[in-house]
Amino acid sequence: MNDSHSSNNHSQRPSHEDSSDSRLVEAHSQLAKNKEEPSEGFSSLPIVIVFLFCGFGFWAGVYLTRNAGGFSANTFDLDAPRLVADSGPKVFEADLAKGEKLFIQQCAACHQANGLGVPGAFPPLAGSPWPLGNDERIIKIVLAGLAGEIEVKGAKYVGNMPNIGAGLNDAQVANIVSYVRSAWGNNAEAVTDVKVKDIRKAIGGRGQYSPKEILDAHPLETK
Amino acid sequence: MKNLNLILAGVFFTLAASFGGLLLSGQVQLGQLHRAPAEEGGPLFPAKEPGLAIQGREVYLSLGCVTCHTQQVRPAGQGNDIARGWASRPSVARDYVLQSQVLLGNRRLGPDLVNYGARVKSDDEVHTHLRTSMPGSVMPAYGFLYTQSKDGSFRPTEDAVALVAYLKSLKIDYSSPEAKLKQ
Amino acid sequence: MSQDYSSRGSVSRIDASISVPVRTFIFSSLLWLLVASVLSLIVALKLQVPSFLGECPWFTYGRIETLQRNAFIYGWASNALFALNLWIMSSLARFELKSSWLPVLGGIVWNLTLTYGLIQVLLGQLNGFALLEMPKEVAPAMVVAFLFAALWPAVAFARRPTGNVFVSQWYIIGATFVFPVITVVAQLMLLWCPTLGVMQALVHSWFYQNLILLWLGGSALSAVYYFVAKESGRTISAYYLATVGFWTLFLFASWTGPATLLGGPIPVWLQSVGVVAALLMLVPTVITAVNIFGTLAPRNGIAQAWNNTTLRFVLVGAISFTLSALLNIVFSTRSLNALVRFTPFGQAQEHLAIYSFVSMVIFGAAYYILPRLTGSFWPSAKLVHLHFWSCAAGSLLFVVAGLTQGWAAHGRTDFAVSALPGLLAASLLLVGHFAFALNALGMLAADKAPSNRRSY
Numbered sequence: 044m045n046d047s048h049s050s051n052n053h054s055q056r057p058s059h060e061d062s063s064d065s066r067l068v069e070a071h072s073q074l075a076k077n078k079e080e081p082s083e084g085f086s087s088l089p090i091v092i093v094f095l096f097c098g099f100g101f102w103a104g105v106y107l108t109r110n111a112g113g114f115s116a117n118t119f120d121l122d123a124p125r126l127v128a129d130s131g132p133k134v135f136e137a138d139l140a141k142g143e144k145l146f147i148q149q150c151a152a153c154h155q156a157n158g159l160g161v162p163g164a165f166p167p168l169a170g171s172p173w174p175l176g177n178d179e180r181i182i183k184i185v186l187a188g189l190a191g192e193i194e195v196k197g198a199k200y201v202g203n204m205p206n207i208g209a210g211l212n213d214a215q216v217a218n219i220v221s222y223v224r225s226a227w228g229n230n231a232e233a234v235t236d237v238k239v240k241d242i243r244k245a246i247g248g249r250g251q252y253s254p255k256e257i258l259d260a261h262p263l264e265t266k
Numbered sequence: 267m268k269n270l271n272l273i274l275a276g277v278f279f280t281l282a283a284s285f286g287g288l289l290l291s292g293q294v295q296l297g298q299l300h301r302a303p304a305e306e307g308g309p310l311f312p313a314k315e316p317g318l319a320i321q322g323r324e325v326y327l328s329l330g331c332v333t334c335h336t337q338q339v340r341p342a343g344q345g346n347d348i349a350r351g352w353a354s355r356p357s358v359a360r361d362y363v364l365q366s367q368v369l370l371g372n373r374r375l376g377p378d379l380v381n382y383g384a385r386v387k388s389d390d391e392v393h394t395h396l397r398t399s400m401p402g403s404v405m406p407a408y409g410f411l412y413t414q415s416k417d418g419s420f421r422p423t424e425d426a427v428a429l430v431a432y433l434k435s436l437k438i439d440y441s442s443p444e445a446k447l448k449q
Numbered sequence: 450m451s452q453d454y455s456s457r458g459s460v461s462r463i464d465a466s467i468s469v470p471v472r473t474f475i476f477s478s479l480l481w482l483l484v485a486s487v488l489s490l491i492v493a494l495k496l497q498v499p500s501f502l503g504e505c506p507w508f509t510y511g512r513i514e515t516l517q518r519n520a521f522i523y524g525w526a527s528n529a530l531f532a533l534n535l536w537i538m539s540s541l542a543r544f545e546l547k548s549s550w551l552p553v554l555g556g557i558v559w560n561l562t563l564t565y566g567l568i569q570v571l572l573g574q575l576n577g578f579a580l581l582e583m584p585k586e587v588a589p590a591m592v593v594a595f596l597f598a599a600l601w602p603a604v605a606f607a608r609r610p611t612g613n614v615f616v617s618q619w620y621i622i623g624a625t626f627v628f629p630v631i632t633v634v635a636q637l638m639l640l641w642c643p644t645l646g647v648m649q650a651l652v653h654s655w656f657y658q659n660l661i662l663l664w665l666g667g668s669a670l671s672a673v674y675y676f677v678a679k680e681s682g683r684t685i686s687a688y689y690l691a692t693v694g695f696w697t698l699f700l701f702a703s704w705t706g707p708a709t710l711l712g713g714p715i716p717v718w719l720q721s722v723g724v725v726a727a728l729l730m731l732v733p734t735v736i737t738a739v740n741i742f743g744t745l746a747p748r749n750g751i752a753q754a755w756n757n758t759t760l761r762f763v764l765v766g767a768i769s770f771t772l773s774a775l776l777n778i779v780f781s782t783r784s785l786n787a788l789v790r791f792t793p794f795g796q797a798q799e800h801l802a803i804y805s806f807v808s809m810v811i812f813g814a815a816y817y818i819l820p821r822l823t824g825s826f827w828p829s830a831k832l833v834h835l836h837f838w839s840c841a842a843g844s845l846l847f848v849v850a851g852l853t854q855g856w857a858a859h860g861r862t863d864f865a866v867s868a869l870p871g872l873l874a875a876s877l878l879l880v881g882h883f884a885f886a887l888n889a890l891g892m893l894a895a896d897k898a899p900s901n902r903r904s905y
Binding site: 268270273274276277278280281283284285287288289292293295296297298299327328329330331332333334336338340341343344345346350356357358359360361362363365366367368369370371372373374375376377399402403404405406407408409410 | 495496499500503504505506509510511512514515573574575576577579603606607612613614619622623626627630631634638643644645646647648649650651652655659696699700703704706707709710711712713714715716719722723783786787788790791792795796859860862863864865868
């Protein structure tokens with residue numbers, strides 16, 4: 044940008060050297076072809092770049108897992124993900140169909156599919172006060188089992204129920220219990236997986252309950 | 267890198283990838299969003315806009331209000347919008363499902379308006395604000411929205427009435443499943 | 450000083466073949482530049498004196514600012530980039546345009562449509578999506594006009610005699626491809642069959658980032674690479690990285706949309722994806738900066754570039770590109786973005802990208818292209834100086850003022866910022882643009898019959 048135009052500032056010299064563009068293209072094509080054997084100064088650069096790329100990729104993955112709010116459509120605030128998880132659509136709802144299936148597999152051998160049990164051997168669940176009312180009693184029995192003499196609907200049984208629930212996850216236990224509490228004319232509220240989880244944590248890996256122990260903690264409700 | 271088709275295919279791929287990753291997946295998640303009650307069995311929010319407010323949005327658009335006013339409140343951890351008292355909860359996607367044009371805006375020469383309807387007391391307050399220039403504000407007076415009658419009082423034009431109805435309809439004073447109002 | 454070179458026949462055959470369309474584009478872009486600069490002065494005045502032109506709905510701040518933005522991007526920058534892309538590609542690909550009336554027709558339709566759209570905006574027919582504010586019937590015409598006006602670089606590339614290519618050519622092809630695609634998609638999803646709720650904001654952010662970073666930015670980068678190599682007479686220093694720089698730019702830039710919506714009512718994972726893309730932009734930025742400054746810096750090259758009109762503008766553009774990209778990267782992090790979002794900071798960032806980078810590069814290119822196209826000198830060297838210094842000072846002032854005001858605004862609850870720096874900057878830019886336009890129009894007017902001056 045010299046004040047005198049006619050100086051050696053060639054951007055203002057109005058001629059278009061036709062060959063110079065070809066030279067430019069050729070020279071750079073040559074460079075592109077020779078990239079396998081870069082000149083000395085740059086030999087370490089491609090490796091650095093590869094490492095940088097890997098680093099960026101790793102960082103991007105970590106960042107996204109930490110800051111994506113579970114890729115949920117309902118998370119708008121990174122600082123309050125719990126609030127959304129608690130109030131959003133992911134609230135547990137007992138699946139009674141799954142509960143029935145699990146009941147047939149796990150429980151019907153003794154209590155029978157109709158929930159009436161076997162007189163003199165296995166107590167009924169239909170109409171029994173044991174699974175109804177306070178849900179902690181039945182959840183505890185399913186999780187830890189029950190051994191000893193009990194009375195159900197006026198008949199005596201010597202129970203030896205194993206800890207069925209120990210081999211099931213919280214949602215499965217919640218589904219079975221909810222099914223039992225709502226099938227065959229039973230009419231009690233469903234239970235949630237969170238409740239099962241809390242009770243499982245509270246009782247730890249204990250053995251079977253005795254009838255006295257469980258009834259002292261959770262007496263049968265009389266109608 | 268010498269083949270035109272290769273370059274075009276590559277650039278097409280990059281655009282298609284971002285289109286799919288951002289817009290299509292966004293559409294899958296947000297495309298069917300609808301109104302929801304604040305609590306079980308309650309009324310659905312956001313509330314339907316009054317017809318006058320829908321006309322008012324056209325005035326808002328036509329005057330270019332979106333250039334200076336946003337309609338979004340960020341969460342407390344992201345800026346000081348809530349601390350400024352513009353709303354008591356951040357805005358979420360569900361708040362916008364009824365709007366024919368979503369005017370989030372990206373500049374603030376004046377306050378955010380997403381909850382303006384809940385902040386003002388009366389229509390008159392809004393009319394005064396539009397008709398006169400507030401001290402210390404860069405917002406000019408929109409005198410052409412009003413006509414002066416012989417006794418010196420000001421009558422709002424139809425546009426002004428619609429605009430005020432629209433501004434007063436801007437509210438996020440309800441809980442949505444994604445963002446509860448602070449008690 | 451101005452001399453008539455026609456007798457020497459110094460206009461090459463290639464330049465002669467594209468002379469008419471390139472002149473059309475440059476002439477239109479000059480007019481739009483003046484319109485846009487006057488409008489920005491009005492915008493700045495309205496911030497200082499809010500009641501200025503306040504009695505009429507035609508001149509609300511929102512409408513004038515919308516006019517200014519569209520006139521600048523679609524009128525000035527896009528027209529000028531039509532010219533630049535065509536000229537650079539024709540030179541590199543040894544292409545002689547056979548039917549120059551097609552791009553001229555495209556240019557005319559483009560400008561008429563834009564004029565119609567902007568008049569509609571002035572009358573109040575505008576919507577709220579930045580750079581898509583014009584009525585929806587404008588878009589199809591503009592896309593068709595774009596294809597007529599901007600397709601020729603691709604034709605030139607396809608018909609080039611040798612297989613070899615230069616990095617500038619990729620950028621031109623990519624940028625030319627991006628514009629119609631994003632415009633069609635955005636128009637469909639926003640205006641013709643609008644998506645629901647905040648999806649609109651998402652679509653718009655995708656469109657906007659692609660438009661600024663790829664159509665404007667990509668085209669300008671092609672000119673940067675071309676003039677740096679051509680005017681310095683050197684080869685690009687780390688040329689083998691240029692491919693990586695090109696692909697990473699196109700790959701990452703189009704994902705950065707949601708990073709401009711941080712804190713907004715869109716799902717947080719989309720925002721995070723945008724943040725990641727924005728930070729990955731570091732790769733193309735560093736590669737481009739290494740290539741440009743690595744080429745210019747050695748052997749006193751910066752000083753030589755400073756003494757060359759074209760390279761001085763391009764150098765300022767390249768520095769602005771680097772700064773702008775780095776600022777965008779740093780301020781796409783959540784915590785920093787929260788402080789400056791919605792403040793004048795964002796305007797300053799945008800000004801850095803579309804003015805200090807793209808426009809300065811266009812100016813530099815014009816100083817190279819116009820003499821070769823017309824076969825004559827720039828009429829006045831003083832005006833060239835005036836142009837450079839007032840534009841450099843104006844844009845520096847605007848950017849520094851915006852960044853500091855935006856930074857100072859965080860934590861405050863009022864909106865009071867001084868409008869004086871913006872007013873001064875707009876005036877400086879207007880002076881610079883008049884100087885440029887005077888020079889360029891003088892040059893175009895002095896040479897009315899290009900077809901008689903072909904050299905065979």
